[in-house]
Amino acid sequence: MKDFLRQNGILLLAIALLLSILIGALSFVMGGQADPLSDLMGVLTTPIRRGVSAAADWAEGAYGYVFRYGEMEQELKDLRAQVGELEERVRQGEEAIRENEQLRELLGFQARRRGLTTEPAKVTGRSTSNWESTLTLSKGTSAGVDAGDCVITETGVLVGVVAEAGTNWSTVSTVIDTDTQMGGIVNRTYSAGVLEGDFALMNKGRLKLNYLPEAAQLVSGDEVLTSGRGDMFPSGLMVGRVEGVFTDPSGQTRYAVVQPAVALDSLIEVFVIKDFEIVE
């Protein structure tokens, strides 16, 4: 300890304290934008992050090909059958869309539109902490990605919301993270609620649809979509399915536990919604 005091150890501790305060203040001031130090670090570590991610993805693919070939073959058969069923439903849907357009025209309603401007991005990192659920993406502000942008899969399933954006990287809080809060709606009953991450449920890979109306009659398997209330996030994005309905310990409100439709552990590529225009 004498050495510590002789070698200006207190000065080192003072520097550490100042750096802590500086980083804390910068992250507070910058909000969703990465502070300059974190941004620089993110840019410098990008090659390592991308290299490790590419190697791990390749190894997982090779492992799957060698050890799960039978399973994958069965999955392919199931998917082919599913494609057949979906093609039939698409034909029925197209018919319904045509009819809907004609009726809207007759009533003088504005044509329904759904335009999403997306940016593809690779998942280069996953949650490093057990206390949050995040993903790191390969795109940042240089590609037009900003904090608050929604992130979806290629099939339009909600992955999460960009929490912090750096120059060529961004961090996404996934749908199960405790920071998640957005309007949700049950597709079958149109019961609206608030989609919220819950710490206890996060570790089970689930989230809550909170503040459900008392009259809401939900059943297990009901689809939950984003409601788009507040125009912050696009409406109609698939979030997941209802697993069960419970009453809050206070007895005041009811909530549904939702199983996300996205497989967060196996995501490789996602799409960031940079802009959207939806006319219902």
Add this chain to the structure above:
Amino acid sequence: MTRRDLIHKWTVYALGLLPVWVLDAYILSRYPLWGTSPMLLPLAVAAVAVLEGAYAGTGFGLAVGLLWELAYPGGFGGLVFYLALAGMAMGAVSQYALSQSFAGCLICSAGVLGLLDLLRVARGLLVDLASLSDLLQVAVPEFLWSLAWTPPVWLLFRTIYRRVGGTKLA
């Protein structure tokens, strides 16, 4: 020890930290064990502080804290001071109360990890994040799984210490 020796020594320590960081940030986080990823960076600080003493432990803790805050998402700054302080405390404890051995490193690692998880649980309770039992369900496995990584981290830094540590380059 000349300035050049000092730079050489800490470059080797930094290179030793590199695989620990890559493993912690990019590999083990992809493959959590029963949903839990370990924290390896505090173990690196504990190992270096036990081997090199309070002053070097503080400096190494500061550097690792900076890495943790800047290269990982959701940093708020506190880890820089926490790890510098922990490095100083562990270095002092190993010099005066414990020995420069694996047992000393294990006790110091348990201390730094335990206090970190305790702070997180306290913060969770303070902001009403979840109930105590829910928070402990995350904190306890994290503490144990992280502590299980002490032997490889200790071996790595002891190897470095035996080659360039202390005043060996002088």
